[in-house]
Amino acid sequence: MPVLYVVDVPEFQPLVDYARNAPELTVSKQANYHKIEAAGELVIHREATGMDAAIWFGGLVGGYEGKIVEFSEDVLRIG
Amino acid sequence: MTDKSKPVLHGVHHTAFPTWKPKETVEFYRDVLGLPVLHAITAKGWGRDEHPDFLHFFFDAGNGAAIAFFYYIGTEPMPDQAGPRGYLGMARHTSWRVESHEEIAAWRKRLVGQGVAVSEEVQHEVIKSLYFRDPNGYPLEISLTTRALGVADAEDAALTLDAMIETFVEGDNPASKTIEDMWRLKGEKVRELA
Numbered sequence: 688m689p690v691l692y693v694v695d696v697p698e699f700q701p702l703v704d705y706a707r708n709a710p711e712l713t714v715s716k717q718a719n720y721h722k723i724e725a726a727g728e729l730v731i732h733r734e735a736t737g738m739d740a741a742i743w744f745g746g747l748v749g750g751y752e753g754k755i756v757e758f759s760e761d762v763l764r765i766g
Numbered sequence: 767m768t769d770k771s772k773p774v775l776h777g778v779h780h781t782a783f784p785t786w787k788p789k790e791t792v793e794f795y796r797d798v799l800g801l802p803v804l805h806a807i808t809a810k811g812w813g814r815d816e817h818p819d820f821l822h823f824f825f826d827a828g829n830g831a832a833i834a835f836f837y838y839i840g841t842e843p844m845p846d847q848a849g850p851r852g853y854l855g856m857a858r859h860t861s862w863r864v865e866s867h868e869e870i871a872a873w874r875k876r877l878v879g880q881g882v883a884v885s886e887e888v889q890h891e892v893i894k895s896l897y898f899r900d901p902n903g904y905p906l907e908i909s910l911t912t913r914a915l916g917v918a919d920a921e922d923a924a925l926t927l928d929a930m931i932e933t934f935v936e937g938d939n940p941a942s943k944t945i946e947d948m949w950r951l952k953g954e955k956v957r958e959l960a
Contacts, residue, residue, distance in 0.1 A: 692956040694922045697913060698891045718959035719918040742891055748926060750953030755946045 689729040689753030689765040692720040699746055701736040720749050728756065729765040780824060780832035781860055783904055786843035788821070790901035791835055798880045801825035804832055827862055849903025861895070861907035870894060870910045892919075925955050 693699045695716075706712040706723040709731075715722045723729065733743045740760050747758070756764040785791045795801050804824040811817035818838040827833050849855055864870050870887060874896055877884040885897040892915060896908045933948040934940050 690953065690957075692953055695918050696891075696916075717956060719921060720956050720959075739889060741888060745891055747949045748922065748952070750929070750949050750951070750956050752950070752953045752957065755949075758946075 689725050689751070691723040691729055691731075691747070691751050691763075691765060692717065692749035693723060693746070694749045695719050695721060698742050699749075701738050702731060702746055705731055705736045725765075729753070729763075731763045733761055733763075777829065778827075778831040780834045782822070782834040782836060783902070784844075784847060785835040785837055785902050786841065787901050788835075788837040791837075792823075794901050795825040795833065798877075798882060799825075800876075801827060801833070829863070831862075833860060845903065849899060849905065856897070856905045859905035859907055861909045864908055864910050867894075867910065870896060870908060873908050925952060929955060 691702070693702050702723070703714060703721045706714045706721075711725055711727065712729065713724045715724070733740070736743070738746070743760070746763070747755075751765055753765045756766045758764075792803075796803055802825065804826050806821060806823040808821050809819065811819045818841050820839060821837045822834060823837075824832040824834040864873060874884055874887065877896070877898055882898050885895075888895050888897070889912070892911065892913055893909045894912050895910075898906050900906055929948050929952040933943045933951055937943065
């Protein structure tokens with residue numbers, strides 16, 4: 688199951704907010720990280736998060752599980 | 767536990783750079799930026815053939831920090847020492863601190879007014895920055911901290927640096943590794959946290 692770990696800091700909170708509103712994603716807490724999980728592919732669209740590209744491209748700093756299918760200016764897909 | 771034997775630093779005293787444009791350098795830092803001139807040293811080249819006579823002069827960058835230049839008399843310019851092209855062009859740079867949104871806006875207004883090519887304000891993860899260059903081509907930045915760093919930042923950074931070294935230096939076939947490999951290793955480290 689693909690997982691994205693998001694550091695619990697304000698600049699990455701839009702990723703967590705996005706995941707909380709996405710029915711296919713679940714969010715739990717893991718130490719100082721938010722653990723975002725998906726049963727299938729984990730997909731986040733940058734525009735829907737409202738994040739600027741400069742911060743978006745740093746958003747994987749917390750690490751992940753699975754395989755990165757796509758990480759572009761528009762979308763992150765972890766399979 | 768505090769290690770009382772461990773020495774500490776108290777911020778920047780000065781950083782120093784060579785210049786082959788002494789007039790433009792003085793005019794930029796003293797007049798365009800308006801930094802006070804603090805001190806100037808003029809010296810024979812320590813009696814060595816390979817060490818030219820020089821001036822070493824300092825501008826006040828605030829809060830006890832200075833930016834300084836060496837002008838080695840009679841030496842040939844080495845423009846590639848100042849502003850390399852490509853991704854290295856901004857890597858070795860100086861960033862000065864400002865304390866408010868008003869201050870960073872005021873600096874942008876001053877630089878534009880003085881004819882300096884300056885970026886828009888760029889919001890990064892924890893700072894907002896302006897970017898410009900001095901007459902030598904040295905990259906300069908003015909930064910506003912937009913949030914305080916905390917324990918989560920420091921602990922995450924420590925794990926990231928461990929993942930970097932394990933991925934790109936100590937792991938198997940490090941030359942083949944990508945940032946995606948490092949992020950995956952980071953994920954394993956985070957998963958193991960209590």
